[in-house]
Structures are given as C-alpha cells and as structure tokens.
Amino acid sequence: MPRYGLRSVATENLVGRAPAELTKRYQQVRARTEALAARLAPEDQVAQSMPDTSPAKWHRAHVTWFFETFLLKRFHPSYSELDPQYAFLFNSYYEAAGPRHTRSARGMITRPGSAEVAEYRRHVDSAMTELLAEPLTDEAIELVVLGFHHEQQHQELLLMDIKHLFSLNPTAPPYYPDGEREEIAVSQADPPDQLAWSRFDGGIVSVGHEGPEFCFDNELPRHETLLQPFEIADRLVTCGEWLEFMRNGGYDEARHWLSDGWHTVRNEGWRAPLYWYLIEDEWQVFTLGGIRPINSDEPVAHLSYYEADAYASWAGARLPTEAEWEHAASANNEANEQHNAGELRQLLGELWQWTSSPYTPYPGFQAAPGAVGEYNGKFMVNTWVLRGGCVATAPGHIRTTYRNFFYPATRWHFSGVRLARNLT
Amino acid sequence: MPRYGLRSVATENLVGRAPAELTKRYQQVRARTEALAARLAPEDQVAQSMPDTSPAKWHRAHVTWFFETFLLKRFHPSYSELDPQYAFLFNSYYEAAGPRHTRSARGMITRPGSAEVAEYRRHVDSAMTELLAEPLTDEAIELVVLGFHHEQQHQELLLMDIKHLFSLNPTAPPYYPDGEREEIAVSQADPPDQLAWSRFDGGIVSVGHEGPEFCFDNELPRHETLLQPFEIADRLVTCGEWLEFMRNGGYDEARHWLSDGWHTVRNEGWRAPLYWYLIEDEWQVFTLGGIRPINSDEPVAHLSYYEADAYASWAGARLPTEAEWEHAASANNEANEQHNAGELRQLLGELWQWTSSPYTPYPGFQAAPGAVGEYNGKFMVNTWVLRGGCVATAPGHIRTTYRNFFYPATRWHFSGVRLARNLT
Amino acid sequence: MPRYGLRSVATENLVGRAPAELTKRYQQVRARTEALAARLAPEDQVAQSMPDTSPAKWHRAHVTWFFETFLLKRFHPSYSELDPQYAFLFNSYYEAAGPRHTRSARGMITRPGSAEVAEYRRHVDSAMTELLAEPLTDEAIELVVLGFHHEQQHQELLLMDIKHLFSLNPTAPPYYPDGEREEIAVSQADPPDQLAWSRFDGGIVSVGHEGPEFCFDNELPRHETLLQPFEIADRLVTCGEWLEFMRNGGYDEARHWLSDGWHTVRNEGWRAPLYWYLIEDEWQVFTLGGIRPINSDEPVAHLSYYEADAYASWAGARLPTEAEWEHAASANNEANEQHNAGELRQLLGELWQWTSSPYTPYPGFQAAPGAVGEYNGKFMVNTWVLRGGCVATAPGHIRTTYRNFFYPATRWHFSGVRLARNLT
C-alpha cells in the first residue's frame, strides 16, 4: 500500500443510481478523512517520519488533488484551480499527470499549511458537489467511485503514518487520549483458545473478484488455480506466542530466517516487533492510545514478512499462499452466509495477514488505459501480498479478494500472522 | 546463484557404480577448475570486484573446503587438515559449519596465495582419492556427487566474476587472448530470422525433476500446476532488437519500467546492458575475449530482470513463467528425441533466461536435514528464477528443470531474454 | 555557530546595576525572539530542514531551557518545572546537563507544539521576573547575561534555518512578504567602486577581547601575535564579481580549489552560491523576501570556505587571517572614533567574512568550570573562523573580537568574502 496504483476499472452498483446517492457517499468519505485529521495539531500534520510515510496534511491534499485532476479538470465545465502549484505538490507518483515534488521531502513543505489544505478541500468539495448534481457518464462515475476507495486507502495510511511519527516522540503522545476509546492497534481478540486447523482439499479453485461491486484491477481477472491439500489456522498468532518465540531465541539465531531476513535483523537490531519496548523488564507496546503492557491474548502486530516467515518456520508451519487464504476465506464466508458458523476467526478487519505469495499480476492481467491506470502493475516486484484488512481500514473497504502489498522488511503497517500447513 | 544453497539430496546413477567411475569423475571436475584458473595470474586471483563476487582463488579453495568438510572430516578415518584456519576462511555461508570470514572482504585475504591454494587442493585431492577407492555409503556418494555439482557452479561463478573484474580495468584485459578461441560471452546465434511463436494449450501440467539423475532439491517435488494457453518465442532477443529498444527511448522513459526498476535505472545511470560501451559513436561490448563491436545478430546478454521486464513490456509481450518455460522446453526436448526438430532454439547453454517467476519453494518442498541442507530455502525471497544455463555453464551441468536465481537488479551473470504472450 | 559552546565567563557592565535594568534587558531579548517567530505558522516551526538546522519552536524552547536550567533551578528558591520531559527534549548538547534528544530528529517532535512552547516561555519568564527582582550574586548575573547572548545567537540561527527550510519549498514562500520591508539577506551596499586596498605594517599586535564588556570565552585571553605586512580589501566581493568568477570557469576547473573543496564541488554539484537559481537564463537568488534577480552591486552571500578560498586564489589574492582582520577592523574603528573616516567598509553587520584561520584556542585559553563552560573548546577542530556579523545578527551582538566558526563545506549562513594580500 505504500505506493499502490490506481487499480480500479470495474464498475460499481453506484453506476446508474440517483445523483443524491453519489453525493451522500462523497460527503461521508470526505468527512471521515477530516474527522481523522481533527485529532491532530497543525504541527502533527506536517512532519514526515520516514521516506515511506507522508505528512497528514499531504494525505488530505493528495486525495483532493485526485478528484481535482481526474474529475473536475476533465468533466466540470467551469472549474478553476485554487492554486496551480498544488498539482505539483500533491501528485504522488503519476508520471503521466505531470512532474511532482520529491516524495522523501514532503515534510519540508510547511506551506500550504493545515488551514490552507482545509480551504483546498472545501474548494474542491464545492465543485464536486456541483459536478455530482448533474448526470455523469459511466466513466466519470467509475472515477468518482475510485476516488472514494483511493481516499479510504489514504485514511488507513494516515493512521499508520501518524502512529509511526508519534512513536518517535519520547513523550509518546496518544492519538486517542486515555480513556476516550478502545485502542485501535489491535482489537479485542476472541480468547486465544488452543489454535485449531481448518482443512481444505485443494484441487482447481477460482480466485479473484467477480460481480458488479467495485474492486481494484489487481484483483482481476478471476481465474482458476490448482491447490494442493492444506490446512490453515483458525486464528492469528498471539503476543503470548510471539513472546515464546522470542524467549526461544527467535531473534538470536539464523536458523529459521530467510537470508535477507537475517541480514535485516542484524542490521536493524530487531529484538521484537515494531513498537515493542522493554521497559523495566516488562514488554510494553506503543499504540494509537499510548504505551501500555503487552496483552498476551491479542494478535501480535507490526511484523515484517521476514518475521512472519521465521515464526512460521520456528512453529513447524508455513504462511498460506494468497490463493489458499482467499479460498479458505471465501468458503468461510459462504458457510457464514448459510448460517453455519465458519471455523475461521479474525479474518477481516483485524490485522493484515502476510501470505507467502510475491505480488505478481494475475494471468491475463491488463493495465487500464490512460493516466489513472497507467501504472497498475508497476509495483508488482519485490513486494509480498497481505490479505484481510485491519482495524485501521475504513469501514466497508475490505473484501476477501483484496490484495494489499508491502516490501518484506517494512513493519509500520498493522500486519500479523496466520499459519498454514501442508496436508499429505 | 550468487548465494546458492546446497540443494541436492537426490541420488544419481553414480550410486552403486564402481569406485573407479567416481574417481574419474572427481578428477575431471577438479581438473576443469584448475584449467579455468590457469589462465589467471596470481594477482588476478586475489581481487574481489564487488560484494557479489569472489576472488578466483577463493572459489578454488571454497570448493575444496566443501569436500574436506562434508566428506573427509566425516568419512576419512585418518584425515588431518592442512591448515585449521582454512575452515574459517573458506566457509561461504554455512552457519552450522562454524563461523566464517566476512564475505565482502574476501579480496583482502592475500594469504594463503594461489600457490598455497593449489597445495591445499592437492592435499584434499590426495585424501579424496584414498576415500573414493574404498566402498562408500549411499549418503557419502550423494555428498560426493553434490560436491561435483557444487564445484561446477563455482566454475561458472569464477568466469562471471573474472569477467566483471577485468571489465573494471581500463586496459580491458582479455581472459581469452586474441585469436586463441571463440568468445565465450555469447555463442554464434542462428541467423536471427523473424522471431516465431510456439503455441501451447496449457491445462494441468507437471513440472519439477523426476528420475534417478541428480538434481538440486529446489527442483523437487515434481508437481502439477495449471497453465493458461500461451505462446513463447522460438529464439532469444538479439542485440539488434535491443538497440532498437534503446533508440526508442527504452532507458529514457518510465513508461515500461517497474517502479523499482526505473529507480535503479536512474540511480545507476543505466543506458545500455552491462559491458556495453559507446566508443566513438559505436556500441562495443566487453567480453572474455576483450572489447569488440556489437554483433546485431547475437542474443543480448548481461541484463537485469528489470531490463528484461521493461523490454518485454515495450515489445507488447511479457516474460514466461518458469512453469511455462519448463513445459515448453520439455515438449521441445521430447520432440527432438523423436527426431522431429523442436521449434525452439537457444534453449540450453546459451544464456540464462529471465522468467517472470519469483523464486519460491515448490509445493511440498522439504529442506534436507543437517548442515548440507540446512539452508536450502533461505534464498527464496527477493530473487527471480532464470532457466536454461549459459555458455559459461559447465558441460553436462544444465537441464530443463534447473532453477537458477538472482536479484532483479544484478547484471554480471550471462542473462538474456525470451518473450512470451497470452493466448486468448 | 552550528554547535557553538557556551563561551562566556567575562563580566559585563550589567553587574552591579539596578535589577530593573536586567529585567528590562531580559524582556527585550525575549520579546525579539517571539517577534521573529510570530511571522511563522505552527507548521513552519516544526520542520527541520537538515541535521545542521533546528526547528523554530525548538530554538524558542531551547533558549528557555537555558534560563530554566542554569538560573531557575539553581537560584530560584521555589521554581517548579512546567514539564519534566522538556529538560530531555530541549537540551542541545550539554552532556553534564543530562541526556538529550537526538539532534537530527528534532523535526519529529511535533508535540509540544508552538502554543505549548509559548506557554513554556511564559512560565519561565514569570519565574525569571521574580528572580531578577531580587539581588543576585555576580555569578548569577553573569549567567543571565550569558543567557541574553545565547538567545541572540539563536535568533540568528532561527533566521538562517527558516531561510534554508523555505528554500526547499517549490513555492518559495517569503519570510518577509512582498513590499513589507527591505530584504534581509544582503543589505544595500555602497556603490561597488573599484576595490581599494588598505595597508598595514604588521609587527607585534594584540588581539582578543579586553575591557569590562561581555565577550565569549573564545575571545580570551587577549594576547600578542606577530603579523607580516599585509593589505586588506576595503569592501566585500560583489555578486557581479562572483559572476565573473563563474563565467571564467570557477566551478569547472580544479585549479583554484583546495583538494577537499574540489571534491565537495563535484559531489554536491555546486555551480553557484547557495540559493542562486538559473531561471530562464537569468541568475536569481532566494532571500527571506522571496526570489528576485541578482543585484550585481551587492556583496555575494552564502558561500562555503572552499568557495571563498577558491575565489581568492582565482583573484590572485588570499583570505585574511583572523588576526589580520581583527587588527584592521580595530584600527578602522579607532579612526572612526577619532572622526576620521576609516577606509574599510562593510565591516560589521553585513556578512560574516571567512578568514583563513582554523578555529583554535588562543594561547592560554582556559575552559570555565562547571556545566556552562564544560565544553568551551570542544568545537575547536575542523572549523574555520568568520568575523564581522551579518544582517541577521541581533542588534548589539557583534564586535570586532567576535569569533564565529563553521565547517568549511557549509553554506546556509550569511557568509561572504573580503580579500587580503601579502606586502613584500
């Protein structure tokens, strides 16, 4: 997700609906971004904690630039820019959409400030409201819907990025001040029963998106693939289990690590997941609610692919492929829909779950034409697929076919581990 | 191959044969290494041109250390080391085999020199000859055979590494002095006819090694996989075609590149394949025979995965998956065996051919027990599979199921491109 | 000045004066800092543009921490901290004053924000007002006076740092909006007459501070030194002259450069002074008032030592030693005081003037005892002395004996060139 593409070309059921419905959805999505940012001071919104992250006010401006560039400038007959320099400042990586500011120096752009960004948002919202009041072509509606999902992705990035930024402050400021609400980093897990395994026969199965609902283009085309028999864990690995891995020398021995992973462990001095701190002999964790002791029962979060893979090896298991994960998740969903409780827990909206699958195009994948789809596949190298969404994912944004991806050494995303095993 | 694992646990038909046959094979393999090194001065054998490469005398010593460590110390009743420090100096990356010298500083180890390494080789050869004269267990024979293939891999590395080293010398010394023999960098290609496409129906096919012959463990287990219909080019991309790509802005525009690939092009200042030099307005190429003009008809070599992928995109095609490549190559071989000329040319022993497949374990892959097999899978991340061997590969070392692998940005290997396309 | 020490142990005429005078001076100094910061938005105050610079709100807090640590905690009987974490966040480099936050990550500390820093300042100001109303020991008064000069140094740093930060913003925001007031980067020069030379006989002369006025301890002790006859330019080098140097290949040839300087030119890609931009074939300069064309008559600014030295070599001259500069400046001042116009122009408050003198301790230099003086000399290596102050220096802060210092490759300070020559 750090450098996702514009991935949608699919229609959504919003096509053909009344304009009021689109407008209402627009307002909901846009309002949620501002609500998330409202907890931040202007100073919080300008800092960029590392090249992978972006300042909060940049997120707010960039998603606005998206609507301005791909909707207003193309379809609004009388739109005029608030500031022509914004196109340069808030383009993320669309080469066909013109030059852009250096990604790693976004934290240096103190002006326009938070208030000017708010004004920019109002300027675009006003014009978008006008645009959405009129009949739109299917193409325009598709771009509007894509804009919704794009903005929802940045809502999650905003939370990831602000968590990382605050973690660098020795005063460990909470995004959610004490007592206000439940911590977002990890939700209340089901009691971590003895982990159980769910069996699947494999064979030829179909994966990928189908139906009229929205999806990103990397979920297409739906296609057949061949699975060996396998079983998959019914829940995520817990912090208590991770502590056992650590006590067992998990970070001390090369044995269970991929070669590049072990190299990273040594170079970075990793001793525990990101945001874990050993304070007076107790492991504590920094969350969006501040610092608190580890809860052994909750799923362990903020892991790299290397750590996930090493843990699986240590545990005598492996990570599921993304096809296995999707097949199991779909079967589970169908069972649930038939009022039989599916066996798998913590599937969606808990923690992104590393799969063993490198992020590659599906057979027959086609890049969409034009600037929006120009770079659909350009991130399909060196990254690994995660599935399932997380507590920071926008409501309604996740589905079983959704393919997220990150480099194997990054950890600032809300990522956890679900194990799998061969059946023979 | 830069950090390959010891990958074999399979038996070979040498098991059960007369000791004399093993001994003869041992002598052949060992003699070829020394023949390759004999063209080098002592000074040539000590330098390490970059962290990815190793000095020639290190290769000579390391393959010797392999026989010493895994055969002589375990199975020879009276073996004594020539120098106990060599175990530290010539271990490559086997953690279970003890500590080792820093990889990137191998060029600093001027002593033991070439002559001492030759003495070390003779010491081990003498003891191995004794060992091979006696009846051996199957396990020991398997390790001996593994040692043959291991040494053959280092013979190719030695040639790759010396080519890279010599390319850094402004005097461009030839490994094969002028006139002595045909250039090894690229063989005589068939006349580059109009490229033709060979069609395959796909469906469920089997890939992976089978039979009693030796293979590395990453070729196992043989398993079924599902292919879509596809077609594959009957020959490799030529230098002439690559020049066309370059003239068409291949290295100037982000359009056809993976994001990480484009970043590498800019950071490294790539303008052409490795070893290409624009000298007085003519493209020339550095080879093991020295510098000479480009031959438009021969296959283009020394490409990164990023370049191979960008070219395929520019050409309106894609790279084959490794399963597609193996399926096509096997079918072609069978056709040849039935005395029908297979359609595909330049399949084996020409240039390693990039596939679009990340290097991952086959379903059901099992690491071998013990130090030899300890790290079988530890390189299965961040690398891509190449198939087919090259002109520098030892005779008899290549086969259709052979899986080589490199990082996507490296170029010092003899690597080229064969295109593929979807069939719909 | 990037890492200056607390350098004063000298008394000032404020010792023995009425408390009201100290209080008034305290309020003046403190108010000027806030006036300088008042032009900045909260977002502007948090960003750190490079490791050498600090965020504006950090400057505001750090100078406050100084009064809190060295005055209030020692001499105020009932002072209580506003926040005990501030001591960690706002210590710059005083090891004896306890641990401190990493310098290069100051831009990550978004909280406390600008408003909390203002509150911190009021908290300390209130307690300081109480403290200053009471009779103080000479030692305490000296520390208060040191606090004044310390805060004035940071006022200049704040301006230097904000200029650097704004220069990174593609919108080039002005610190002084258009029309509001004269640009601060370079003042109106006298018309750049033909440069004239002022002659000095040399011999044994005295340099260093004397008298009861405040000075930093690096200006002590006053001592004799031996000068050869020399002459010194009566004005600074102008932008027009620098353009001539550039047109004459100044940045293209190694000939006039120190070896390390030439290495820096190549590595950094220097083609002109910092903040010069070639826009549509015209050289423009970024100033605190925004971007505008070069004025050929004004002194050239934002030069490294390497550039200053190379220019002097190209011009057939050299830089003055700091003793020569001080001797000439003192003589000039005396002449002015005797109502004879001194020959030298642009001596004080225009641009810091590079000398050829490495920053080393004066003979007999003594570090002051205690935390304040603990590190007086620890920056006396690898830096070069500049003299004369600049347009960004606080009023009343400069004098002829004042020794500023920077590394030879830095350029974000307001630095220029005055030439000197041997007389034989």
Added chain:
Amino acid sequence: MPRYGLRSVATENLVGRAPAELTKRYQQVRARTEALAARLAPEDQVAQSMPDTSPAKWHRAHVTWFFETFLLKRFHPSYSELDPQYAFLFNSYYEAAGPRHTRSARGMITRPGSAEVAEYRRHVDSAMTELLAEPLTDEAIELVVLGFHHEQQHQELLLMDIKHLFSLNPTAPPYYPDGEREEIAVSQADPPDQLAWSRFDGGIVSVGHEGPEFCFDNELPRHETLLQPFEIADRLVTCGEWLEFMRNGGYDEARHWLSDGWHTVRNEGWRAPLYWYLIEDEWQVFTLGGIRPINSDEPVAHLSYYEADAYASWAGARLPTEAEWEHAASANNEANEQHNAGELRQLLGELWQWTSSPYTPYPGFQAAPGAVGEYNGKFMVNTWVLRGGCVATAPGHIRTTYRNFFYPATRWHFSGVRLARNLT
C-alpha cells in the same frame, strides 16, 4: 602524507656534483623500494585495503611514473614509453599531468602485475641511467632529487599500507617473519623514566627550513613567529600510560574529547589504539612482525589526532604547536651538536608526533610553477601537522622542519603523542 603534494623546489647539495654521485643515489633509493617489496607475494601487492591506501605494486609503479613523466619525457632525447596506458594508471592526482584512474579502485587493477611492474621499473631505470650520465640543468637535477624524496615517502606509505592490509587477514601474517629482525612498529624505547619537562622561554623565534639542503616547499619560507613560554615532555607517551587512560574511562566518556572526536569514537566503536586487540583478557598489538603482547614501556602508536588530543586533556596538558615542537627540537639538536646531551628523547625517527597545529601555509608561501608544484597547497585544509618521522621513514629522509599531515580521524600511520604545557 596520504595525498601529499610535490613539495620541493629547493636545491640540494647534489646540484653541481659529479653525475656518478647522482646515479649512485638513484640506485640506492630505487633498490630500497624493491627490497621492501621483495618480502611480498604477488597477491600481497595487488590488494588495496581502504581508499586511503594503495597497493604495493601501485606504489612501485607510481614512483617510476614520476621519473618517466617529469624527467625522461622532458629531458631524455630518445625515451619511448614501455606502455602508454601506464600514464593513466599510475598518475596519482596531478591534474595537469593528464587524466588518471580512480584512486579508490586501484585494487581492481590486477594487470599489469608485479612482474610487469618490475619490467617497467627496469625500463625506466635504464633510461634514467643514461640520462644521469649526461650533464643536467639545475632544474633537472632538482627534479631528480625531488624524485628521490618522493620515492622515499612512498616507501613509508608502502609499509603503512601493507601493515593495514595484513591486519585485516584473520591469519595475521607478519611482514617480518618471526625471529628475523626487530619489530618495526615501535622501537626499543629508553626506559620510561618519570616523564620530565623541558622549559622554553618563547619570544620571537624562527621556524622553517634554511640552508642549501633539500626541503619540501611547505617548509618555506623560514619566518619569525611569537611563542609564549612553554614546556614540553622529554619523551613520548607509553603504552602503559595509555592503558591507564583506558582504565580511567578514556574511551567511555565525552568529557575530554573534541566534539567531532567523540562522534568518531562512537561511530567507529574505538576502544583502544588501532591494531590493539583484547585477546583472552590481554591487550595485544598487531605489528609488522605479527601479533604480540603490549609492551608497557614502548611509545603508544597508531593514534588519531582526536585520541592524542583527548589524552592530553585527560593528562592535564596539551599538544605542542608545530612551532613549539620545531623550536624545541632545533634547540635540542644544537645542544647535541655542542656535545651537551639534549634533554629531549625520541625526537626523530621514532613515531610521528601530533601537534595542535592545523596544516596551513607559512606566511608568504608560494606555489611552484608547473605541474610539479601545481598543487603544493591544495591539501592545506582539514589536516593536522605531525613532526619527527617514524621507524618506517626512510633513512635520511627526516629533519626537524619536516611537516607531515593527516586528517584527524586516521590512524594507520605510525603516530604517537608528546605532551606540552603552558608556563605562566
């Protein structure tokens, strides 16, 4: 000395002597280089251990290139090059003498090898013998003499560099095999009596070279300078004293270190002088004779300027300025010549002694014209002066006015500490 310039334009008493004397001296100097290299295998001669060092065979070739370029090509009527590529490979940094190979990649140039370099030396020696047999201009004689001193400097560099290279080899090979001769790293010290101080009154004194003997141009012009009264230690600091510094937390506390020095200590992980190793709880030292225990009585060697300065601060003293050192050394020499034993020991030929003086030009310093003198002063920035020569310095090469210089963080030179103090 790592990047010294060609510094001599002074005549030597060889001017005007018989050709036979020059020829004999030429042969002596040249023979000593080959004798030093004769202890090295071809492999030892090619490796470059770090960018600061050069391969042994490069030293042998570069000093030869000097005679070829500045003598044979200018003055020998019929000289023809052995190989025109050598001019590119063996130029060190003389820009006016044409382009050159990248310094940091000298270890990659395996060809020409040691034997070809020997041939190159013989080729030049033969032509030089012809040239020296004829009457020469004074200018040519001066260049020949400069070539002698230049080659002697590289003899010392060769020993420094080979020591550094061998120190990186886990087998710690000795340059002087056991028992063959006395260790060269540190000579037998006088028994380390209680350190005594020698007093000097200061006043106006003269420093710099005088007389007809050879000197480098950085020793000129001889000039007056003003010294305060001071005293200087009669011997160097010993290993035993350094151990006391270490036990007293010398490398653990910032207190006595220059700011840049402390930064280096932390970044480099310094715990002791270079080449000291704690082996089974005993401090041992790597020397050109191999590894052996520390001798408490001998002078401590291989220190950076930062370490020398920190030690002096810890010991309540300081380093001498170069003028103080030279004044004391000259007085001592005069006393010795008058048959009164000078008080100072270990002055010349023991260890280079750090002074507190940055390396800057003497007042009135003039660069020599032409390529030889082109860069006389270009290293006069960021380096510090050392005096006195060392055990690796060629016989007859050192004198009291000799100015050596290194960056403050380097340690591979044979450098030690002599203390000084103010007298008040």
